[in-house]
Amino acid sequence: MNGKAIGRVAAGALAPVMAMAMLAGCAGERGGSAAVPASGGDAQSPAAPGGQETFGTLASPCGPGDATGATDQGVTDTAITIGYGDDRGFTKAPGLSKEMGDAVSAMIKWCNKQGGVNGRQIVGHQYDAAYMQAATVMQKACKQDFMLVGEGFAMDDAAEQYRVACKLPVVAGYTVGPNAAMGPMKFEAVPYPVDYYNAAPLKLAAKTFPEFASDVDLITSNSPAVMTGSNKIKAALKEIGITPKDCGVQLNSEGDPSYVPFAEKFKSCGVKALWTSKSPDPAAFSLLESLDRVGAHPTLVFEATWYSDAVAKWNTSGQGDNIHAGLIFQPFENADKVPAVKKYLDLVGAEGGKTALLGMQATSAFLLWATAAKDCGSDLTRQCMVNTLSQIHEWTGGGLHAPTDPGANMPSDCTLLVKLTGSTYKQVAPATVGEFACDKGNLLKTDPSTWGTKLNEDRIATTFLTADVIKPQV
Numbered sequence: 001m002n003g004k005a006i007g008r009v010a011a012g013a014l015a016p017v018m019a020m021a022m023l024a025g026c027a028g029e030r031g032g033s034a035a036v037p038a039s040g041g042d043a044q045s046p047a048a049p050g051g052q053e054t055f056g057t058l059a060s061p062c063g064p065g066d067a068t069g070a071t072d073q074g075v076t077d078t079a080i081t082i083g084y085g086d087d088r089g090f091t092k093a094p095g096l097s098k099e100m101g102d103a104v105s106a107m108i109k110w111c112n113k114q115g116g117v118n119g120r121q122i123v124g125h126q127y128d129a130a131y132m133q134a135a136t137v138m139q140k141a142c143k144q145d146f147m148l149v150g151e152g153f154a155m156d157d158a159a160e161q162y163r164v165a166c167k168l169p170v171v172a173g174y175t176v177g178p179n180a181a182m183g184p185m186k187f188e189a190v191p192y193p194v195d196y197y198n199a200a201p202l203k204l205a206a207k208t209f210p211e212f213a214s215d216v217d218l219i220t221s222n223s224p225a226v227m228t229g230s231n232k233i234k235a236a237l238k239e240i241g242i243t244p245k246d247c248g249v250q251l252n253s254e255g256d257p258s259y260v261p262f263a264e265k266f267k268s269c270g271v272k273a274l275w276t277s278k279s280p281d282p283a284a285f286s287l288l289e290s291l292d293r294v295g296a297h298p299t300l301v302f303e304a305t306w307y308s309d310a311v312a313k314w315n316t317s318g319q320g321d322n323i324h325a326g327l328i329f330q331p332f333e334n335a336d337k338v339p340a341v342k343k344y345l346d347l348v349g350a351e352g353g354k355t356a357l358l359g360m361q362a363t364s365a366f367l368l369w370a371t372a373a374k375d376c377g378s379d380l381t382r383q384c385m386v387n388t389l390s391q392i393h394e395w396t397g398g399g400l401h402a403p404t405d406p407g408a409n410m411p412s413d414c415t416l417l418v419k420l421t422g423s424t425y426k427q428v429a430p431a432t433v434g435e436f437a438c439d440k441g442n443l444l445k446t447d448p449s450t451w452g453t454k455l456n457e458d459r460i461a462t463t464f465l466t467a468d469v470i471k472p473q474v
């Protein structure tokens with residue numbers, strides 16, 4: 001389980017990525033609610049008939065076939081050309097999101113060994129947007145690829161105008177910018193739209209820890225991204241009946257000379273639980289160490305970014321033993337109970353790739369794309385893909401994550417909590433390993449002033465929208 005090490009400067013620059021792509025519990029670095037099994041409801045599904053390959057509970061969409069025709073850009077009788085990639089070449093955080101490209105690369109090989117999709121082999125163009133080159137990458141993809149699949153580019157909003165203009169559909173690994181998250185011809189295995197928020201981690205924390213409901217506050221900083229994330233959390237907490245104590249603590253994104261005064265302020269304010277949208281970094285670790293030093297031991301319920309090898313390695317003295325993280329993905333520690341997680345680890349590990357939750361997210365995106373491509377058969381056009389993807393309303397990636405609604409661009413309403421003890425994470429809620437706590441009431445509508453873009457009646461961003469985009473025809 002390899003984690004990605006993000007330097008202090010890079011962590012500040014990447015806070016929007018973490019806030020958008022990880023808030024839903026989908027992307028930590030770690031290489032009345034109902035309980036839902038790991039598969040999203042079919043944990044006991046039998047193996048696919050005839051010994052067909054499976055990915056967890058999902059029958060493989062890959063295999064031989066007789067699909068023919070040069071039906072669209074990047075499609076021939078024998079091949080389908082897709083683009084994918086990440087920001088691994090970003091100099092301030094080398095290897096950034098490398099697990100995404102590694103996952104798609106491994107999945108392409110896995111699929112081609114089975115015969116491709118309906119007999120067409122998959123050809124992949126791997127891109128490195130290096131954080132600042134997303135627009136350049138997109139212009140290349142516009143000229144040669146059928147679709148983008150499982151990619152994750154931090155500056156995707158800068159590339160969105162080019163994607164929309166060349167009518168390039170995408171099954172993204174994740175999106176960051178509001179125009180990319182709500183763009184036309186865009187689907188995600190794990191959507192994170194700007195107009196809905198999954199409050200499941202907050203509700204489960206309040207149910208599991210009474211102090212979270214009565215005496216919680218937020219660790220904030222003057223980073224614009226962290227401030228935006230914190231404001232959304234405050235609004236969500238108030239909507240579910242929780243009022244943060246508002247002790248007046250705000251960290252400096254550039255660092256502070258001492259964190260003891262902040263720790264003492266939380267203690268004197270009567271805080272018994274803390275939440276943060278801030279990613280783990282030296283400042284956050286120093287604050288937690290200071291809380292321990294002043295004898296304050298609040299329950300910590302943090303974003304999925306805190307499910308991290310870096311956090312586990314830091315916690316050698318046990319000062320983070322109160323850390324909990326809300327996830328909608330199955331943690332790697334559940335691999336012995338969740339076949340899809342083991343499959344992901346085995347496939348990427350066999351190629352020497354990097355494994356992390358973002359890698360599972362890219363894997364789920366690839367499987368979603370391949371499932372739709374299989375259904376299109378010989379009629380493998382962008383129009384057919386948009387039609388088919390828009391009708392997929394329950395998706396778990398074979399059990400990699402809680403159910404989502406890719407077709408409607410709606411997030412999951414589920415979560416599970418893991419707890420860190422020493423260097424080990426373990427699921428603590430729901431109590432049954434592999435289950436999620438789910439409730440449609442967990443989805444909250446957000447304030448339009450926080451969206452960052454204007455949406456039309458179909459919940460599509462209008463910033464780059466043109467009249468000739470490919471729309472679902474069902």
